Amino acid sequence: MKTSWITIAAISTFLAALPLAGQSPRTPEGKPDLQGVWTNATVTPLERPAELGNQQFFTKEQAAQYAKRMIENGNSDRRDGGAEADVARAYNNFWRESGTKVVPTLRTSLIVDPPDGRIPALTPEAQRRAAVRAEARRLHPADGPEDRSLQERCILWPAAGPPMMPVGYNSNYQIVQGRGYVTVISEMIHDARTIPTDGSPHLPSNVRQWLGDPRGHWEGDTLVVDSTNFTDKTNFRGSGENLHLVERFTRTGPESLTYEFTVDDPASFVKPWTVQIPMTRAAGPVLEYACNEGNYAMQGILAGARAEENAKR
Amino acid sequence: MRINPAAFLGAGMLLAAPAWAHHSFAAEFDSAKPVKLRGKVTKVEWINPHSWIHIDVPDADGKVTSWMVEGGSPNALIRRGLTKSSIPEGTEVVVDGYAAKDGSYRANGRDITLADGKKLFVGSQGSEEQSGKEQHDGK
Numbered sequence: 001m002k003t004s005w006i007t008i009a010a011i012s013t014f015l016a017a018l019p020l021a022g023q024s025p026r027t028p029e030g031k032p033d034l035q036g037v038w039t040n041a042t043v044t045p046l047e048r049p050a051e052l053g054n055q056q057f058f059t060k061e062q063a064a065q066y067a068k069r070m071i072e073n074g075n076s077d078r079r080d081g082g083a084e085a086d087v088a089r090a091y092n093n094f095w096r097e098s099g100t101k102v103v104p105t106l107r108t109s110l111i112v113d114p115p116d117g118r119i120p121a122l123t124p125e126a127q128r129r130a131a132v133r134a135e136a137r138r139l140h141p142a143d144g145p146e147d148r149s150l151q152e153r154c155i156l157w158p159a160a161g162p163p164m165m166p167v168g169y170n171s172n173y174q175i176v177q178g179r180g181y182v183t184v185i186s187e188m189i190h191d192a193r194t195i196p197t198d199g200s201p202h203l204p205s206n207v208r209q210w211l212g213d214p215r216g217h218w219e220g221d222t223l224v225v226d227s228t229n230f231t232d233k234t235n236f237r238g239s240g241e242n243l244h245l246v247e248r249f250t251r252t253g254p255e256s257l258t259y260e261f262t263v264d265d266p267a268s269f270v271k272p273w274t275v276q277i278p279m280t281r282a283a284g285p286v287l288e289y290a291c292n293e294g295n296y297a298m299q300g301i302l303a304g305a306r307a308e309e310n311a312k313r
Numbered sequence: 314m315r316i317n318p319a320a321f322l323g324a325g326m327l328l329a330a331p332a333w334a335h336h337s338f339a340a341e342f343d344s345a346k347p348v349k350l351r352g353k354v355t356k357v358e359w360i361n362p363h364s365w366i367h368i369d370v371p372d373a374d375g376k377v378t379s380w381m382v383e384g385g386s387p388n389a390l391i392r393r394g395l396t397k398s399s400i401p402e403g404t405e406v407v408v409d410g411y412a413a414k415d416g417s418y419r420a421n422g423r424d425i426t427l428a429d430g431k432k433l434f435v436g437s438q439g440s441e442e443q444s445g446k447e448q449h450d451g452k
Contacts, residue, residue, distance in 0.1 A: 077424070083344035087411050090334040091422050094434040095364075095385025097392070142340065152336040154362065168334075170388050187388065287388045291335075294360035297383070300341040304414030
């Protein structure tokens with residue numbers, strides 16, 4: 001009967017469109033679908049607080065207590081720290097969009113390796129580089145815009161990645177996929193990082209880029225992004241220009257993905273270290289962050305430094 | 314290691330310093346120059362990296378000084394449905410902040426309230442709370 005065939009065809013089409021058991025959603029090209037707006041906001045610290053020793057996971061009770069403490073600590077409406085703390089806290093809390101919970105895994109640190117949840121020690125070379133930077137900041141805190149941080153100069157927001165870390169507000173990322181490319185847009189200072197997944201090799205080593213040179217490939221349901229060719233103008237917790245960063249994106253559910261990265265930089269750290277951050281789907285949208293246009297603060301900072309110098313004369 | 318919840322909540326617990334703002338407010342504003350400004354909003358710049366609210370502040374003799382008050386990134390507020398029209402021109406506000414180091418008429422909006430003492434906007438909301446199941450990204 002004709003109707004039955006239509007019904008069967010419709011059911012078959014419907015079943016074909018359903019993801020196979022255990023398989024994450026797919027793009028039309030059949031690749032794992034990571035697209036959407038995601039947030040990594042959380043109160044879980046990068047490094048495990050020393051007080052927790054070897055404890056890798058919070059109990060539920062501790063998780064709630066810790067989140068409460070962090071929300072209180074991060075509440076910029078507090079006026080209990082004196083004038084300097086008031087200025088550092090900048091402005092009211094209503095502007096912010098911080099995380100309010102620990103990560104769903106209940107881990108006590110975002111660092112999952114080494115097991116102590118701490119960043120491995122810096123090598124002597126990396127310590128030397130850090131000392132040189134600190135000395136430059138001390139001697140020339142605000143002679144000109146070049147002395148100020150990259151985020152103050154609207155060049156890039158270090159936590160927006162790579163690697164991507166939660167911050168106090170606008171911790172939003174949009175992932176868009178096309179044939180042979182995945183693009184990660186970060187809200188803070190509007191970087192769009194386009195990652196080729198076509199098997200092409202890294203750029204020649206003399207070509208250095210602010211965000212490194214990312215190359216992606218798929219390992220099962222995971223997008224693996226291998227980045228090299230960084231510059232000496234950025235550093236992630238003391239990393240150097242020869243940082244080799246490996247990021248892994250895996251969908252874990254309709255509303256979640258796991259973002260993991262490994263910092264592999266033997267010139268800077270005594271051993272590699274790995275961070276895991278569960279990301280959740282965010283309502284969005286990711287908004288424009290036109291930073292230079294409204295950056296009156298740079299003028300204010302430099303004018304403030306000149307006023308301080310004049311006052312000392 | 315078993316952690317005693319009481320010890321865990323101890324005041325000695327070291328907490329990571331939150332990332333407060335896009336730039337150093339300590340480099341721009343002077344903690345030795347607290348100001349309390351009461352005035353009417355003349356313009357709202359709903360921009361990144363920080364919003365600026367302009368207010369006209371009369372002194373005791375009626376002389377008016379125009380001040381610029383620095384707030385946060387508007388993006389989080391926009392996501393909550395608030396726009397620059399949420400602070401209409403003419404709204405009377407009270408700013409409790411610190412003046413710029415260079416002596417210009419700028420201050421940080423350490424605390425901005427409406428004239429009756431109410432908060433300008435409702436309290437902050439965590440990003441995780443905003444991940445709405447009903448609000449997918451339309452793909």
